[in-house]
Amino acid sequence: MLVKLEKVSKKFSHNGSGIEVLKEIDLEISEGEFVCLVGPTGCGKSTLINLIAGLEMPTSGRVLVGGVSVTGPGTDRVVVFQEAALFPWLNVRANVEFGLKMSGMPAEDRRKKSTEYLKMVHLTRFADFYPHQLSGGMKQRVAIARALAMNPKILLMDEPFAALDAQTRRLLHEELLEIWQQTRKTIFFVTHNVREATVLADKVLTISARPGRIKGGTTIRLPRPRRESDPHLIVIQQRILLSLQEEIAKVVKDEDLDYLVEKTSPVASGSGGLGNAL
Amino acid sequence: MRKLVLWLLVLAVWETLSRVSPWIPSAVGILQRVAANLTDTEILSSLGRSLLRMAVGFLGVFVLGIGTGLLLGKFRLLDEIFGTAAMALHAMPGAAWVPLAVLLFGLTQWAVIFTVLLGATGIVMVSTSAGIKEVPPLLLRAARTMGARGAKIFWHVVVPSAVPRIVDGLRLAWAFGWRALMAGELMIGSLKGMGEILSRVAKQRDLHEILAFMIIIAVVSVVIDHLLFRRMERLVKTRWGTA
Numbered sequence: 001m002l003v004k005l006e007k008v009s010k011k012f013s014h015n016g017s018g019i020e021v022l023k024e025i026d027l028e029i030s031e032g033e034f035v036c037l038v039g040p041t042g043c044g045k046s047t048l049i050n051l052i053a054g055l056e057m058p059t060s061g062r063v064l065v066g067g068v069s070v071t072g073p074g075t076d077r078v079v080v081f082q083e084a085a086l087f088p089w090l091n092v093r094a095n096v097e098f099g100l101k102m103s104g105m106p107a108e109d110r111r112k113k114s115t116e117y118l119k120m121v122h123l124t125r126f127a128d129f130y131p132h133q134l135s136g137g138m139k140q141r142v143a144i145a146r147a148l149a150m151n152p153k154i155l156l157m158d159e160p161f162a163a164l165d166a167q168t169r170r171l172l173h174e175e176l177l178e179i180w181q182q183t184r185k186t187i188f189f190v191t192h193n194v195r196e197a198t199v200l201a202d203k204v205l206t207i208s209a210r211p212g213r214i215k216g217g218t219t220i221r222l223p224r225p226r227r228e229s230d231p232h233l234i235v236i237q238q239r240i241l242l243s244l245q246e247e248i249a250k251v252v253k254d255e256d257l258d259y260l261v262e263k264t265s266p267v268a269s270g271s272g273g274l275g276n277a278l
Numbered sequence: 279m280r281k282l283v284l285w286l287l288v289l290a291v292w293e294t295l296s297r298v299s300p301w302i303p304s305a306v307g308i309l310q311r312v313a314a315n316l317t318d319t320e321i322l323s324s325l326g327r328s329l330l331r332m333a334v335g336f337l338g339v340f341v342l343g344i345g346t347g348l349l350l351g352k353f354r355l356l357d358e359i360f361g362t363a364a365m366a367l368h369a370m371p372g373a374a375w376v377p378l379a380v381l382l383f384g385l386t387q388w389a390v391i392f393t394v395l396l397g398a399t400g401i402v403m404v405s406t407s408a409g410i411k412e413v414p415p416l417l418l419r420a421a422r423t424m425g426a427r428g429a430k431i432f433w434h435v436v437v438p439s440a441v442p443r444i445v446d447g448l449r450l451a452w453a454f455g456w457r458a459l460m461a462g463e464l465m466i467g468s469l470k471g472m473g474e475i476l477s478r479v480a481k482q483r484d485l486h487e488i489l490a491f492m493i494i495i496a497v498v499s500v501v502i503d504h505l506l507f508r509r510m511e512r513l514v515k516t517r518w519g520t521a
């Protein structure tokens with residue numbers, strides 16, 4: 001097992017009161033697997049990615065990568081963020097070489113690597129461009145090349161295509177699957193888009209909201225490339241959506257509740273006592 | 279082009295008014311003086327001296343302003359101790375430094391350069407340290423997942439991401455420094471330079487000549503701002519996406 005989460009919980013303290021974002025998450029990702037996690041916005045998907053990346057530490061439980069407990073960020077787990085997070089002052093090539101430079105790789109070797117990965121994401125002609133000259137889809141491809149250049153064990157992708165138009169997204173799905181088949185990288189891909197998940201993944205996990213818990217997994221054995229409108233896929237999508245619907249309803253209801261509490265603030269201030277009484 | 283036409287229009291109106299009322303100086307007359315002065319080698323050499331002092335002072339502003347700004351931005355303790363002092367330095371009008379400068383350096387070049395330095399360092403310091411504190415957290419996280427730590431993060435992520443703010447600061451510092459330079463030269467008076475010429479001309483009570491020199495002083499500053507600082511700012515703003 002490449003990645004293993006054991007009863008991982010994460011709480012954030014909000015001026016005194018803590019909110020439990022993730023609760024006792026158990027999760028396993030095998031080497032070479034393409035796993036998607038689907039859940040409504042705000043359910044803790046990014047938090048989960050950050051925990052595996054080592055950018056956040058769990059409140060309790062353990063995150064193991066290759067059998068070793070994660071204590072901080074490492075180049076074996078690179079993240080592709082929703083907002084590409086490219087360095088605007090570096091051109092495309094220098095962005096791809098950033099991590100290699102940090103690791104002290106000589107310039108000549110770096111150049112070879114960046115050439116290789118720029119080719120993989122079809123951006124060779126844009127090596128000298130700066131991020132502000134690229135479209136959203138191109139930026140994400142640079143971010144993917146930059147991550148792959150680190151030769152990580154696992155690629156962590158946090159809604160990387162959420163901000164793109166449908167056509168570009170479809171194109172990037174194809175490219176990502178090509179890259180995955182070429183490099184055999186393990187990919188953990190987080191999204192709120194069920195269709196995206198079913199097109200890409202070997203295994204789709206769903207996560208509940210407040211607190212976030214893994215609800216279930218669906219293994220998809222259909223061959224790739226898959227069409228979103230494939231009837232087999234639609235059945236799977238319906239099933240996943242159904243299990244998510246309760247969660248979305250829950251989020252909406254919570255928000256209504258917040259609104260009610262705000263409107264009747266005298267009651268809200270005494271709500272701790274009320275809770276105890278109940 | 280539109281701007282040029284508007285300017286010509288303003289000048290035409292001004293010139294017409296000056297023909298009507300003897301109290302209004304002639305636009306054409308002033309421009310003739312400006313042209314004459316700009317071809318006078320004596321005056322050009324004074325302008326050269328002023329610019330040289332400015333350049334030396336500004337180099338100091340660049341090094342000291344950015345250096346101290348980085349320190350203030352990086353170390354919270356320093357910021358707590360000296361942050362307010364930096365704001366005070368920034369708030370002080372450049373001319374207010376002249377007496378201290380003369381006390382320390384006498385009626386010399388160095389007094390003027392010192393005035394420029396203190397008149398313009400504050401703004402660079404304040405904007406540099408602000409830029410350092412405003413690094414997008416997302417870039418920091420991205421860098422950390424790619425194995426960057428400590429000093430490497432600082433030099434390869436924090437400092438470059440502060441560049442737009444630093445350039446902003448430098449551009450303002452140019453304007454502040456130029457004012458401080460003129461204040462210093464005007465008050466010291468014995469050093470050859472634009473300020474000295476202005477104070478000399480003022481004693482002759484020649485309105486056209488005073489206005490001609492004021493225009494030269496303003497235009498030189500604006501031209502350098504346009505050719506150097508505005509270009510730099512534009513480039514940086516588009517590339518960093520902060521425009």
Ligand SMILES: Nc1ncnc2c1ncn2[C@@H]1O[C@H](COP(=O)(O)OP(=O)(O)O)[C@@H](O)[C@H]1O
Pocket residue numbers: 012013021039040041042043044045046047048
């Ligand atoms: N650093 C933090 N401090 C406090 N609360 C946070 C922090 N990060 C995330 N949260 C909260 O955790 C919840 C889940 O956030 P996130 O993981 O970003 O969700 P998702 O990525 O699924 O949209 C949100 O309610 C958010 O407000």
Ligand SMILES: [Mg+2]
Pocket residue numbers: 045046047158159
């Ligand atoms: Mg998120």
